[in-house]
Amino acid sequence: MTPVEGYSLTEQFLTMLMSVISMICTIPPLMAMLKLKGEEKRIILNIY
Numbered sequence: 001m002t003p004v005e006g007y008s009l010t011e012q013f014l015t016m017l018m019s020v021i022s023m024i025c026t027i028p029p030l031m032a033m034l035k036l037k038g039e040e041k042r043i044i045l046n047i048y
Contacts, residue, residue, distance in 0.1 A: 003009055 004012065
């Protein structure tokens, strides 16, 4: 990381860390939603 005027290296690092953690934290809920959607689709296909 290159230093940016007005922000310390610590602030830049924490911002980057929070961004990465937030991206990682979105994966499990997304997988759960897709799994539920797949199950619903399978149930609807079995009915007809």
